[in-house]
Amino acid sequence: MRAHIWRSAHRASLVTRPNNNVRFLATDSRNRLSKFWAPTGGISAQDGEQDDSHNLLLKGGFLRQAHSGVFHLLPLGLRVQNKLECLIDKHMSSIGASKVSLSHISTEELWKQTGRYSSNSELLRINDRRESGFLLAPTHEEEITALVASMVHSYKDLPLRLYQTGRKYRAEKRPRQGLLRAKEFMMKDLYTFDSSHDAALKTYAEVRQAYTNLFDELKLPYLVADADSGNMGGKLSHEYHFVSPKGEDNVWSCSSCSYVANEELVEKPVFETNLDEIDVPGEPLPPLVFTGISMDRETAIHIVIARPPDLRDSTISWDRISSFVNLHAVKRMYPDLDTGIEAATLQKLLPSTNQHKILCSPSFPELEKTTSGVLDAIKEAYTRSEHRQKASYDTEMDWRKRVKEADVSITRSGDACPRCETGKLDVQKAIEVGHTFHLGTRYSDPLSALVAVPHSTQKEAIHMGCHGIGVSRLIGSIASLLYDSAGLNWPRAVAPFEAIVVTSPQVAEEDSVGIYDQLKGIDAVLDDREGKNLGWKLRDADLIGYPVIVVLGKAWKEGKAEVQCRRLGVKKVVERGDIRQEVERLLKQL
Structure with missing residues (x-):
């Protein structure tokens, strides 16, 4: 029976040539747009949506809106999200974090124990036939703490670092700006558990370094601001921002020193006045x-x-x-x-x-x-x-x-910096894409996450940290940072494909495939769609925002290709044998 199943599957994968009876296995693993669903164009700006970059994500075939504040990711958008998740996995692994997948459903009871239920108007509640008091989790501090409390009982089991990347839910009253303010969103949250305050602070510093390395790899400018912890708890937190006029946060920075703080924590010089x-x-x-x-x-x-x-x-x-x-x-x-x-x-x-x-x-x-x-x-x-x-x-x-x-007036541009003698404060609109919190025992105390510690007969509460990155918000914010009149632009680290080979209908199949194969090791795609002329393909490539475009057009008659990088302002005709070297040179800058 097992052999029969194998032979059936094997036969299903065989391909027969039309001119003879030779059968062979289909082994073409090349990325081809003819085999990839990328429904670009054909969609106008949504009613009431004034965000150009979000409209480009729609036109570029990255996503579609299902309901207000709820979006479906299409294949191109999913490739961007998957690459962001791989980047996150890489840097979470660097600090010894283990990946978990927690349920989207939480319970009111846990949130009541931590005091966050009654004051939280953004909770999406679930009414089942038993009125069980379920809700869709906007974050998972309660659930992860309860899980660890049931399994970890000794300081010898610590430190523990657990993270997940999953969907979160928020009863957003006025969803706007596409992925930047949605009801359903993807988020990475890392939870850290230590046996002492000092150990937790050391972990916090390691997480901040991992975040720095991650955002550096995107090769985009960002700010790290002292931040207010709000109802998350704790007194130590930092926010990671992309400066953008579309941001909803005000971030203040000094013209002379490294002082950066968000609107809630920006300080002023202390005056002692009689x-x-x-x-x-x-x-x-x-x-x-x-x-x-x-x-x-x-x-x-x-x-x-x-x-x-x-x-x-x-x-x-x-x-x-x-x-x-x-x-x-x-x-x-x-x-x-x-x-x-x-x-x-x-x-x-x-x-x-x-x-x-x-x-x-x-x-x-x-x-x-x-x-x-x-x-x-x-x-x-x-x-x-x-x-x-x-x-x-x-x-x-x-x-x-x-x-x-004390000076409690609102901060204004030009106010003196509280950290240095010469600097002046200035404010910028910014999009928050990450946040690190040192929580202390804010959740472990009420949820009884206790461990036995040396030199004490009493168990003590675990010291925690919570560290988030908005994955879907990163997609939207990167799009808003880098788009131009021609379309989107993506950093190499998260681009749906790093390069595309675009050919005119006059170029032979074996030539276009040969150039694609020359780029082996680079995440490239071949635009081999029939019925599309070269001009249409180039406009489509600009709309989607591939970092590098290899064009086989008129110059191909002489064995040359044009390599383009819109973000770097490069259009260069190169010999066939130099294409890979030129593509790699450009990608290293992105």
């Missing part, structure tokens, strides 16, 4: 006072900043005032400030506060302000009707004792 010394002649503009509240709803926090010179309105809404305050800087001064509260809720809660804190910012230093002007503004905040009985101080000295000063 209110008694702030006395500039002239009539000051009355400062603005922004009032917030602590997370426990017990403390009102009043932030005094100078009024912008063009803001003369006597009545300014709470939301408008908040736009002049760097709430991230305030959070560093007062970590318990609730920055997510709405104005109406705040007004209901303020009368019940029993403590008051004041933060006086020397913002907009070019404006005139006096001691009395600042103090009057603070007093006004305290003596509003809803606060009157909670704050009754009689002397200016009482007020000064309760004033803490």
